[in-house]
Amino acid sequence: MSAPDVFAPATLGPVRLRNRTVKAATFEGRTPHGQVTDELIDYHLAPVRGGVGLTTVAYLAVAPEGRTHREVIVVGEDTLAGLTRLADAVHAEGAAIAGQVGHAGPVANGRSNGVKAIAASGMPSPLSMQMIRSATEADLTRVTKAYVAAARLLVRAGFDVLELHMAHSYLISSFLAPGLNRRKDRWGGSLENRARLARQVARAVRDEVGGEVAVTAKVSTSDGFPGGVTTETGLEVARLLEADGNLDALQLSGGSSLMNPMYLFRGDAPVAEFAAAMPLPVRLGMRTPVGRSFMKTYEFHEGYFRDKALQFREALSLPLMFLGGVNRLETMQQAMADGFEYVAMGRALLREPDLLARMQAGRAVEGVCIHCNRCMPTIYAAGGTRCPVALEISGSPASA
Template sequence: MPPSADSARTAHTPSEEQAPKAGPDHVPDLLKPARLGPLTLRNRVIKAATFEGATPGALVSDDLVDYHRRPAAGGVGMTTVAYCAVAAEGRTERDQIHMRPEALPGLRRLTDAVHAEGAAISAQIGHAGPVADARSNGLPALAPSRLLSRISFRCARSATKDDIARIVRAHASAARTAVDAGFDAVEIHLGHNYFASAFLSPRLNRRKDEYGGSLANRAKVARAVARAVRDEVGSAIAVTAKLTMDDGVGGGIWLDESLRTAAWLEEDGSVDALQLTAGSSLLNPMYLFRGGAPVREFAAAFPQPQRFGIRMLSKKFLRAYPYQEAYLLDSARQFRAALSLPLILLGGIADRATAERAMAEGFEFVAMARALLREPDLVRRFAEDRAAGRPTRSLCIHCNRCMPTIYSGTRCVLVDPLPPASANR
């Protein structure tokens, strides 16, 4: 019998079952239950948010349900839906889910399917800001300061104070929708030069008001969003945030300021954990992914004039960075040393030994993406191989040819070269 839909949840109060932090005398077991705020996960592996390309009409589809059901059945502790925009103009493209009443029945169907497999489910909520495709959405993109978007080749307008207040409130409303839909957690997107992250960037934020200039000013949006979400949901669900450590852009976000922002979030008590990320979806996306840069495949996924622009700007926009296991670990160690807040390590977590190394270094959870796309049952294999005394190595080769498939149904092209029959486009 599969676990009940409520099996992924526990009472939302502190408990003696709270997993102790890693230290010289305690290394958390990757595959044993662990607490994340008010939530107990069956293990410490989280499927990271990766845009699915499976939401035609900005609604849940059968493909989206199956996309998250597979890793849930394969053993992950929690899967993350990416991404649920808090406002219509905050979508990266028009078929992306935005949190509204029409989406609620499908979201409930999705959470029920994941719970039936014994896993928890999180909704990544956020506003794409300058990363939003204004051409696709038919709505102007918003940024801290006016800029020309490389994504839509249109200008994003500078957000007004009223825009900022509205978007902060929209995050709280989206979190409430997530609770109503049966999600166990929300992940607030504070990374990749999306709206809140763009305010954190000195390169993108050239404002002269109280939201620009000093880091304290530039961090106001991120802190206000996290506070609004926490105040809205209380302890009903877990609240995490994805925060950029370094965006890989000259004059942009760097570690010293990110550490200060993370410390403020910890002091605010607004989040239960931070997931540490890197790169800029607007200016340098491959800085997060590392490995091959599939320029030709990316260009083919877009209509003109974006196709031409991607080819012309590929050397600057889609730079190739060498892949190595746990490639964000060196930067993340600095956050682990400075914070007591639980941290989720992302970036090149593919083999069991790498995930267990993260536990030994004090990280409470690991987030995986490409490896689970190639092998949705990888976590189950972790357990089987460990019981048999075998190492576990992912079959993912980090070619990144999965990345352009987000426009037709995200998949590993080595396993499934054709899009799903009901693909969005």
């Protein structure tokens, strides 16, 4: 059989998509008070008008301590109206909208949030310079219920897809990683125990929403640090999630926001820019040998997760989203030929929100992103996440 056309209509669970392209979740930096703003809506409308089939709203926290920092939206009655307005705006342009539903766990900045972070096991936080406490049974029951409540509210808001964040050393991922999970109870030790929270959350969310929306999960092909989720572990977790039957697709990612963020992004490591954007204690810490080692440099190459992603494709029948270094039309077409059902893009669309429309019209075959990663620190800057190169060239942000 011939590979599907990446720009042809497709389905994701019960959702009809106008094509197979996904704007991946990257924090927008446009919610200074934890509420949807006109700027956030405009941020998502840019790639939607530029041809993407599904845009993903990043970092929708299920609980206050689950925010990466205080500007992140917590899904609740007080944010429902704004989220509805955002979903309506995306639908009016003919695209679908996903919400990345998550709990940051040890990636949360407890000092910024005003409430201490939780994780699989206690550990010092390099972000808040506080101790992260080990989640209790009561915490895990509460968090699971919070995922369910957030899912229901996002359905009410009109979202089409719920993306459960199970990667990047967020709370669920911290349970999966043996180096971060030193528990001796039913949540630690064996992989079955460490995967309990991931499976419990997926099941609870599916039980709540049924077939009203698509439910997906972002999972790791490899965390990229000793004691993190390996490709073998990630595959086993994916097999368990597939066997449970609660998900419509998996998005294949990698790296750790806590331990090794550049493993996900690849390309230049913007150490100076990141340090400048951080609070003073973190800035000073980044000048130490340990701090400098945090921002490793990995050479960029197109489709850099493909080898690992192919192992997942060979082992699973569940629909998969290919992610990681997608800038060229031929990479997207190769992903279709490899058997992936969707292609997710991040930096390329931040640099050129209209890239997909130009590809579809035959006016472009690749993006112009140079993978300098200077966009990463802008999530903390006034005006929000943007491509500094585009701003320097044009005098106005390409993502505005």
